[in-house]
Amino acid sequence: MPDNLVHSAKTADTERASHIASAEHPSYLRHHFNSTEQQADTTNFAMWLFLLTEVMFFGGLFTAYLIYRNWYYPAFVAGSHQLSVIWGTTNTAVLILSSFTMAMGVWCAETRRRRGLVLALSLTFILGLCFLGIKTIEYREKIEKHHVPGFHYSLQSFIDPASDPEVFKEYHDKPLALDMARHTELYFSLYFLMTGMHALHMIIGIGILGFMIWRARAGAYTAGHVTFVENFGLYWHFVDIIWIYLFALLYLISRH
Amino acid sequence: MNQVNEHAHHIVGPKVYVAILFALLVGTALTVWASFIDLGPWNPVIALAIATSKAILVVLFFMHVKYSTKLTKLTVISGIFVFLVLISMTLADYMSRAWGNW
Numbered sequence: 001m002p003d004n005l006v007h008s009a010k011t012a013d014t015e016r017a018s019h020i021a022s023a024e025h026p027s028y029l030r031h032h033f034n035s036t037e038q039q040a041d042t043t044n045f046a047m048w049l050f051l052l053t054e055v056m057f058f059g060g061l062f063t064a065y066l067i068y069r070n071w072y073y074p075a076f077v078a079g080s081h082q083l084s085v086i087w088g089t090t091n092t093a094v095l096i097l098s099s100f101t102m103a104m105g106v107w108c109a110e111t112r113r114r115r116g117l118v119l120a121l122s123l124t125f126i127l128g129l130c131f132l133g134i135k136t137i138e139y140r141e142k143i144e145k146h147h148v149p150g151f152h153y154s155l156q157s158f159i160d161p162a163s164d165p166e167v168f169k170e171y172h173d174k175p176l177a178l179d180m181a182r183h184t185e186l187y188f189s190l191y192f193l194m195t196g197m198h199a200l201h202m203i204i205g206i207g208i209l210g211f212m213i214w215r216a217r218a219g220a221y222t223a224g225h226v227t228f229v230e231n232f233g234l235y236w237h238f239v240d241i242i243w244i245y246l247f248a249l250l251y252l253i254s255r256h
Numbered sequence: 257m258n259q260v261n262e263h264a265h266h267i268v269g270p271k272v273y274v275a276i277l278f279a280l281l282v283g284t285a286l287t288v289w290a291s292f293i294d295l296g297p298w299n300p301v302i303a304l305a306i307a308t309s310k311a312i313l314v315v316l317f318f319m320h321v322k323y324s325t326k327l328t329k330l331t332v333i334s335g336i337f338v339f340l341v342l343i344s345m346t347l348a349d350y351m352s353r354a355w356g357n358w
Contacts, residue, residue, distance in 0.1 A: 041325050041327065048328055048331045070350070111267065248304060
């Protein structure tokens with residue numbers, strides 16, 4: 001038999017096979033995919049491409065932070081001393097725990113445990129809100145001390161560190177010259193920009209979690225189609241990774 | 257039919273997740289502890305090394321990259337590689353401009 005005939009016979013077989021398969025394919029399989037596996041791999045690939053654009057976005061902020069820290073090192077050290085390591089550590093633990101509950105949610109969806117999934121998503125939701133609550137406490141302290149960049153920004157803590165006893169007794173910072181002290185405003189600009197963008201991602205995530213809890217209660221993700229839960233999990237873990245770096249860069253590396 | 261997926265969908269179980277959770281919490285404790293010691297220029301290096309180890313654990317296990325297709329693995333690796341090229345070249349430029357003048 002000539003090659004092209006063999007080929008067309010094979011193609012016909014394949015078509016018949018896929019036709020039979022399509023007669024009983026699950027309702028969530030889109031018609032332009034061969035199989036549910038292909039559909040899952042494709043959406044997974046697309047989600048990662050989105051996350052890589054997010055890496056570049058946050059990467060720009062991290063790079064700006066590192067450059068300015070290198071240029072105005074004393075100001076960035078003094079600015080960093082205003083942050084509470086205890087709150088930062090607590091929030092890191094909260095977020096890691098929420099990543100764990102999210103991962104457990106994905107497992108519940110994969111193994112078709114509806115109640116487990118609702119519980120895992122609800123815990124993730126609550127831990128996400130805890131994180132934002134702690135962030136609010138931290139932001140409020142910055143607002144009270146006039147450390148929010150803008151017209152009301154105060155250099156008091158940096159040109160006269162002894163006037164800020166809580167921070168002074170821990171770090172004993174020397175007063176900064178006025179021109180260097182002014183660059184602490186740049187530290188706080190980047191602090192609010194980076195933690196703010198991170199918090200915005202958390203708020204969006206918590207919103208989607210609310211929607212997912214509602215859908216999960218109806219059993220939407222525990223009938224075999226787990227793509228949405230899985231890809232949301234990727235997003236949530238990504239936000240966790242950003243925080244792991246923010247915690248190290250903003251809170252930890254300038255303590256001496 | 258096209259062989260798009262190389263293996264069946266792998267389900268990561270609770271045992272792995274609990275182990276990773278534990279490792280991440282230990283990593284957090286370790287990095288906070290290290291920040292209290294004055295190691296000069298090594299403080300940022302250690303903090304970033306621990307943060308990167310934690311991130312790798314999250315990516316491999318929580319985000320299932322260890323069990324995913326070659327396409328996903330290649331996407332993640334090449335994306336991070338390009339990111340590192342961009343950040344290191346930018347930093348190399350800015351940080352060497354005033355070389356010897358401080």
